[in-house]
Amino acid sequence: MPALRTRVYIDGYNLYYGCLRKTAFKWLDVLSLFETQILPTILYRPTLNAEPATMPLHPDCAIKYFTAKIIESAAKGEDSVSSQAQYHNALTTHCGGRLSFVMGHYSLYKANQHIVPADDPKRWPRDCDKIQVWKLEEKQSDVNLALHLYDDALSSEVDQVVLVTNDTDLTPALEMLKALPGYRPRPGDPDAQGWRGRGP
Template sequence: LIQVKFFTAEIKAKFASRGELAHQAQQAYHRALVQIYGDNLQIIKGYYSERQECAMTFNEGHPPSKTDRTTVWKLEEKQTDVRMALEMYRDAIRGEAEQLVLCTNDSDMIPPIEMIKADRPELKIGIVVPREQDTSRVISSLASLGDWSLPYVSYEALRLALLPDKVPTRRKPILKPNHW
């Protein structure tokens, strides 16, 4: 293992059900990951954009109506997918790995994987679908591009991957949030 690249975006507290607690929990999680994995981990962040948008109102048993609209908040993750695609392609082209393992079920990753396969056919690509065992629905066109794939992450693998409740640091330990 050369490095794990973790692509994410910071939670916007005003949209999270737990508000600022959610943001603080995410920050603690990121600090704990860095503390445990050090240089083997790189956290690469996109961001969320927010805007008000008019959307068609859902009415059970009725077809969509373009005239029955409501204003909603549209929260959209930005640059995370593009950063993932570019980092993956860059690592492949630089020859920095014998294998890339992508943990996603996002069809937006199909074009960069196809490009990597065309430009570096000898490079092995694995696809891990980040879903629980009983809820898995793999995008078959994505999984078929990999040299291997895991259609779900088992409960046992999830249990074994949990961080400890307390991560020691040189100062104050990082504590697992109570609501986790």
């Protein structure tokens, strides 16, 4: 039975705002989620008559989690900073070194933004007044994720990458992975699970 060494790449910002933010379930055990729930349920045969492949997570670094520390002055909740730190510490302890955090950072700055007039919401931005607002942007996480994804694929450490995001900014990185020798399309979602690493 073939085994595909698998590593999961998580966009922490998208995971939180896409799935967890408005729920009571903030402390997601991402290692168990993939190791016991998601990967064992995927049926993939390398060839038509082959045995189904198993998908063991990489024994050393199974998950790379891309995120940034919350800025206290911009946090929405009084406990946001401490809650994030506690969750990260819990994951680090629970996963025993099999999860690696790759940190970006938040940028907080003032910017001029166009106001949408209540009496004319379809007015073009160029014809609207401006107001100064605070802007909070996560920096480097997307770039870090794309570079790690591509570099790991080239290294032959893994046979399969699983990307957890809905950020279309990562589409070029996925297209580059698909162009690598050894790419094999998978049924269902070729972008998320379509790369098979090159052998030694």
